[in-house]
Amino acid sequence: MNKIFDINLGGLPFQIDDNAYEALTIYLTTLKNHFAHTVGYEEILNDIESRLAEMFSEKIKNGSRIISMVDVEEATTIMGKPEQMDESENVQQEQTQQKTKEAHQQPNEHWYRRRLYRNADDKILGGVCSGLGATLGVDKVWIRLAFACSILLLGTGALLYIILWIIIPEAKSATEKLEMQGEPINIHNIGKQIEEDAKAFGEHMKKWGEEVKSTFKNYTKKEKRDYLQKQKTKSKSIFHVLWRGIIRFIVIIFKIVFLFILLAFTLVVLRGLGWEAIGNYPYEFSNIFATSIQSNIILISLLITLSISIAIGIIGLLKYIFHFKFNYTGLKYLRGGVISIAFIILMVTAIMVVNDFSHQGKVSTEIPITTVDKNKLYIHLVHNGKEEGDEDELFLADRTVSLQIEPSTDSAFHLEKYSYARSSKRSAAEALAKKTIVPIVQHDSVIEIGNYYDWLPSKKWRNQFVELTLKIPKNKIAYIHRNIFNHLDVHFSNVYMEDAMAFTGLYAQWTTVDKGLACLNVDTSAR
């Protein structure tokens, strides 16, 4: 048992089954959409409706009182499907195009895989060049030229040719010959594919443009505006998606880099706080902060930022992979806030650190020479335990002692120490500078100098460095051990002779003459 509807079709009243009513409604709506942008479509629709009504009338005359599904199906079959109603287009036609397109693909699928054969039909020697040319899509003449040149130049081409002749099979059967000639899979082909896609896209856009134009004619002004809006958003969306994709990619890269920097920084700060396990690189950064309070603050803010960033990153990734419906904009705001705070803290700390390095203090001390012999002096090197590869190796501070050698202004040897350090105030800097240590031991007529300097307090790095100055008087000789030159940073001031770095023996003998410093045992053979 079904419901029936009373309808007005083409001006005539009918009673119709509910299934039939639904089918009829769908049919008429389809027709309406189909003819929507044809000129005079209302008239066409009315004509069709009238004709349907006529058909139904005849049915009623013949005895049935209610229009049923069968009636509707018969009527619509006679009337035809919307696609069949156009004069210019035809469903069949389109299907045919589809079929030929598929036929295109099928055989091409075989030939697309181009294979390397020797082309025996077009050969001079073995058809190697011809075959190569066919595979690469290059004119075989070029290949022949290349081989000829290589043979002329070095003869290597001949060997290569023979090898290829042996390895590459000859295209004997028709299939093989066709395979040789087929479409190559290479950049060129890929480019062609892209071209075709672009062209198809272009045509799609053109069709869409024409569609818009023709629809336009039929719309009232307001409808025109609405339609335009819709189309604008339609076209924008394509470029938008592309653009957004690129931006998203860049942002992700930035985020990853940022995370790594955060991580590295955290480790450094941890080391500064005394976590031995982390290792020692770079040492100075750990000791940059004036107080451990500073270090701790930095550490905490870094950890918070890191953990929240990582958490959000993981959630985002999971969301993407598993399509979770997780609204985490709240978290995003939180992260944004935390990162801002962390950033501010970082900035403040940076300023504080820079401030701590702003002033340089210089302290100069005369080291009294207590050796017995006042006429000659031996300068030895002592390795004071900080060799290369030592665990406290520094990144920024090269703790090698610097030694400057000058003529003395009086008749005695002098040893001066200049130390530098940095701090927020000159006075503090000078205090720090005083605390630099260069191991110097004196006994007999020997001064032993350590090759590394160190500083107090507690290893806080403030760009400390030390320079020793040795002043040599006239008529007295300083015997400087080879090791000093090997391990210290030695400079000479006011040297009379050039090229005095090479000397014979274990000690360089330096003294001052009228014209300046001179080395007594210069190695002339080295020149």
Place this chain on the structure above:
Amino acid sequence: MYLCSMNIENAKQQMRKGILEYCVLSIIAEEEAYPSDIIAKLKTVRLIVVEGTLYPLLTRLKNEGILTYRWEESPSGPPRKYYRLTATGKSALKELHKAWEDLEETVAHIRKKTKL
């Protein structure tokens, strides 16, 4: 290098579509007719498959000024449109006759020459 199978049905369809308008006008020229009539006559020569093709065609021709119609009440159904040729339509049809005869000649010629 590969065979492209020609769709015979498609070709036939194209032929039919080309002369549909011409046939419809010829039919109407004989005497004024309404769509069902025209369809019935076309059916006898198996030219159309669906009725729905006719309505857009007739409406278009009317809008172009080739056809005009009048209403006639029908006792057994909705009112009918009876189409007839306008003066413009008549001269258009004359041109189409000429065109058709030219085509006939051309095709006959080709068929004779290539002995199809």
